[in-house]
Amino acid sequence: MLELKPMLSALWRNKASALLIALQLALTLAIISNIVVIVQDRIEKIERPTGITVEDIIALNFMAIPQNYDMTGAIAADLELLRALPYVKDATVTNQVPLSQSGSAGTFYTQPNQEIGGENSNYYNTDPHFIDTLGLNLVAGRNFTDAEIQFSDPNESPEIAVALVTQQFAEKLYPGQDPIGKPLFDGSGSNPIEIIGVVERHLGAWVGWSNAGNVAFFPSIKNTQDTNYLIRTEPGKRDQVLKALVQKLSERDPQRVIKTKVLSEYVARSYARDNLMVKVLSIVAAMLSFIVALGIVGLTIFWINQRAKQIGVRRALGATRTNISRYFLLENSLIAGTGIAIGSAAALIVNQSMVRDYSQPELTLMPLAICALLVLLVSLAAALTPAIRAANISPATATRSV
Amino acid sequence: MLKMNNVRKSFRTDTIETHALRDFSLEVKEGEFVSVTGPSGSGKTTFLNIAGLLEPPTGGEYLLDGDDVSNLNDRQRSHLRNEKIGFIFQGFNLIPDLTLFDNIDVPLRYRGFSAKERRKRIEKVLEQVGLSARAKHLPAQLSGGQQQRIAIARALAGEPRFLLADEPTGNLDSLMARQVMELLEFINEWGTTIVMVTHDPELARRAHRNIQIVDGQVCDLRAVPEQPAAVSV
């Protein structure tokens, strides 16, 4: 029943039209499969766990107006006030806001007085409340105590004795070892900082950084002109707390400029480019598929109309409607198969240069196979209506038209 | 073999209704060679289409081999066409993209024969029409008369009991027309019933019987003499 051989030779005699459709499909597959890898990669990046309860956190920055402002005193009083506010779970002070694209980083070593072989890490100067405020998960060791906090002036280097690090950073420094009690050296210094605790995850300041997730936390508060608080509220109460916040702090001390922003807004801004990329590429892929589908519908209809007489003759010779629509769907699958074969090769070649020149992720077999299946389905769906139309051509066409 | 009782066929376009056949009654016996003549637009092709199950009649009764086939569904009619009926068209209607071999193969594939059986039948009919050497050629590489012989071979390959031809010689010169006619007569002698529409009075007279269709009705049922050659024009 399968008429593969005569179908192939008939296709061969019309290779220009057939090849045109096949190449369209090939191009679509090559483009879409590469779009899919990029989109998939971006989505994975966006959906990476931050380790932080982003939705419940408010970031607040204040700048003191008077010179020689007692920052240390203000921080103690503000934090006490903030922690007592209704619906506030906890509050902490920090030199930088996490996930905000702004932060501090340094190179850390496991031996004193080193120049090379260090690990880059993001770090925060904060107080013991950072774990509860950010919703981090302490997986080993202990938190700081209030007594361990080092207070210092802006141009003096505090002698920091203890640190917490993320699991990822601990694993980089001491692969396969228990990091608790091990030393950490800041830059080329000789003063050991003892790792006393490990938190499961904290993505750090820069979501796009290759070392994102390497983070250290030091118990240190500097007497600067400005600082940041992070406030964690009960779930769903963030916006309510946000309204009361500024007023309460200003009432306590009006001599400062206060700015607030919810942490989720920082995150959204950090991923804005990635989100835009996902959106644009998805639209391009969808439009491309749609246009190619239209092209196939058009070409198939044109091609079927061209062969209307022949279809009538086949019907007159005993073809059922099913025979006719099956013929065109099979023909379409052959063309799509050719297109997919060419397209897969092209997709891999395009991807190789994307990997090499634009450091995009590698196209693996699975997404390619899924895209190929998708292209096949689009092509079959596009051919379905024309194939049914073909089946409805009357057998009388054989005798009626000349 | 074929029996039509008061068959009607009308075509309906937006406003106009054309009655192509009206109270059309006819019987064709097994083994007969019937020619059909009549003015243009009188309903000859319509009659052949209904007889060949290409279109259903609007009304009336059509018995093929004693079975009422006027109300069969599309699928059943396709199968009957494939098994019992062979078609020959004025324009040959060979499929241009297929070789002659593959053209003859088309109805055999729909029939579901094995590859071996199909090959055997194709080789046999190609020999009958004298074109065995051209099996791998494309239709466009043949003369009109040769194309029509291939079309006849295609109609014969399924060994139909009933052959319908709509002006099979209409596109051929008189020499080629005569060759095709001789082939049809030869086929008829081997037992195939033939109904042939023609405008050529000489060819019409060579049939056992000639019927005239005028205005969608059988006008005159007269037997032509047994020896067609004896009749003068």
Ligand SMILES: Nc1ncnc2c1ncn2[C@@H]1O[C@H](COP(=O)(O)OP(=O)(O)OP(=O)(O)O)[C@@H](O)[C@H]1O
């Ligand atoms: N599909 C159709 N739609 C509308 N009218 C049709 C259709 N097919 C045939 N007719 C009409 O039916 C009538 C009979 O047509 P038919 O083709 O049977 O004539 P014919 O005897 O074969 O003519 P010719 O000798 O020119 O081939 C004509 O008036 C024709 O216009």
Ligand SMILES: [Mg+2]
């Ligand atoms: Mg006609």
